[in-house]
Amino acid sequence: MKSESTPTIYDPTVELPEDLVLALFNIYKIYRTSEVETVALRGVTLSLFKSENVVCIGSSGSGKTTLLNIMGGLIKPTAGIVFWTPVAADISRFSDDLITRIRNQFIGKVSQKSNLLPHLSVLKNVMLGGYIGGYSRSKLEKRASELLDRVELQRYKHHNPRKLSGGEKQRVAIAAALINNPQIVLADEPTGNVDFNTGEAILDLIREINKDLETSFFIVTHSKQVASRANRVIEIHDGILAGQHEEVDLDNLNHSRIITADEQGRILLPMEIIKQLPQSTYFRASVKHDNIVLAPISSDFSPKRVVFETKEQRRIICPICKTENPGKKILCQKCGSLLRKAGRF
Numbered sequence: 520m521k522s523e524s525t526p527t528i529y530d531p532t533v534e535l536p537e538d539l540v541l542a543l544f545n546i547y548k549i550y551r552t553s554e555v556e557t558v559a560l561r562g563v564t565l566s567l568f569k570s571e572n573v574v575c576i577g578s579s580g581s582g583k584t585t586l587l588n589i590m591g592g593l594i595k596p597t598a599g600i601v602f603w604t605p606v607a608a609d610i611s612r613f614s615d616d617l618i619t620r621i622r623n624q625f626i627g628k629v630s631q632k633s634n635l636l637p638h639l640s641v642l643k644n645v646m647l648g649g650y651i652g653g654y655s656r657s658k659l660e661k662r663a664s665e666l667l668d669r670v671e672l673q674r675y676k677h678h679n680p681r682k683l684s685g686g687e688k689q690r691v692a693i694a695a696a697l698i699n700n701p702q703i704v705l706a707d708e709p710t711g712n713v714d715f716n717t718g719e720a721i722l723d724l725i726r727e728i729n730k731d732l733e734t735s736f737f738i739v740t741h742s743k744q745v746a747s748r749a750n751r752v753i754e755i756h757d758g759i760l761a762g763q764h765e766e767v768d769l770d771n772l773n774h775s776r777i778i779t780a781d782e783q784g785r786i787l788l789p790m791e792i793i794k795q796l797p798q799s800t801y802f803r804a805s806v807k808h809d810n811i812v813l814a815p816i817s818s819d820f821s822p823k824r825v826v827f828e829t830k831e832q833r834r835i836i837c838p839i840c841k842t843e844n845p846g847k848k849i850l851c852q853k854c855g856s857l858l859r860k861a862g863r864f
């Protein structure tokens with residue numbers, strides 16, 4: 520049983536916030552190939568609200584694109600709930616066909632490369648996503664034209680997209696993502712291929728759409744410029760939601776970071792904070808005056824631990840000359856002595 524303070528979105532007695540657009544609950548994603556398993560997301564819980572501009576930051580490989588693709592129903596989570604409000608349901612177990620049909624009206628997507636089709640005009644590229652929505656050609660043409668007005672590219676509507684600059688292509692891609700009037704736009708590095716000033720113009724446009732059309736944006740980026748324009752910044756670290764920032768301090772994330780206890784009561788402490796403590800990684804936790812206190816345990820507490828190392832990390836000290844050798848070596852690199860018995864490692 521969940522406690523009252525942590526209702527799941529499955530609980531029919533819980534009223535969902537009116538402005539909720541999308542929610543992820545305890546999402547895990549494991550990629551399996553014949554050689555390796557990669558745990559890309561480990562229990563991410565996150566909600567997105569109307570008119571929000573949420574930016575997701577994190578180092579390369581931390582799981583940002585995976586998170587964005589799961590939100591958009593483009594890949595399925597290994598476990599967890601992907602709640603889309605238009606159907607008020609977890610779509611993660613729906614068929615791909617059904618997801619595509621719902622997504623078409625609900626979500627627009629912008630990628631780092633604008634992905635415009637070179638054999639179609641700018642106008643037709645914007646119209647493209649609307650055909651699946653079943654709109655008539657004339658309606659689509661009118662809407663695409665209005666959207667090109669909004670991104671200030673009306674004059675190029677009959678041009679071939681190859682003739683446009685990187686920033687212009689990206690503005691066309693934003694117009695195309697809006698053709699079905701989606702509630703959310705998911706954008707993966709939307710300013711990744713443009714210079715600072717063009718990036719500013721794209722971010723201004725996003726803010727305008729945010730405000731005027733109440734479209735929510737979820738943007739994945741490495742750029743401080745993009746993050747500085749968000750209503751909320753979320754940080755992903757190694758597949759875990761490491762923190763959120765309402766007024767982000769990009770020079771020192773520790774200043775603005777809000778951390779959360781997850782459904783299992785786990786709290787991820789930032790490494791910068793752990794490093795400031797004495798060497799112990801063991802603590803006693805207590806609550807004092809509404810604060811959680813973590814008291815490091817004295818150094819004489821040393822429970823036995825098994826530490827797993829990868830082959831690359833492993834080192835063997837030569838029993839004869841005491842030289843440190845890589846774990847894979849059988850003979851000492853310096854004196855040639857046998858490091859271990861054959862067959863053992």
Ligand SMILES: Nc1ncnc2c1ncn2[C@@H]1O[C@H](COP(=O)(O)OP(=O)(O)OP(=O)(O)O)[C@@H](O)[C@H]1O
Pocket residue numbers: 550551552557558559577578579580581582583584585586
């Ligand atoms: N299709 C896939 N098959 C196997 N592993 C994958 C696949 N896609 C991503 N991964 C792995 O999952 C982890 C998260 O990848 P992801 O692309 O979500 O990271 P990211 O934060 O977007 O990185 P970047 O900033 O470099 O774009 C990485 O370790 C990556 O190698």
Ligand SMILES: [Mg+2]
Pocket residue numbers: 583584585
């Ligand atoms: Mg990525």
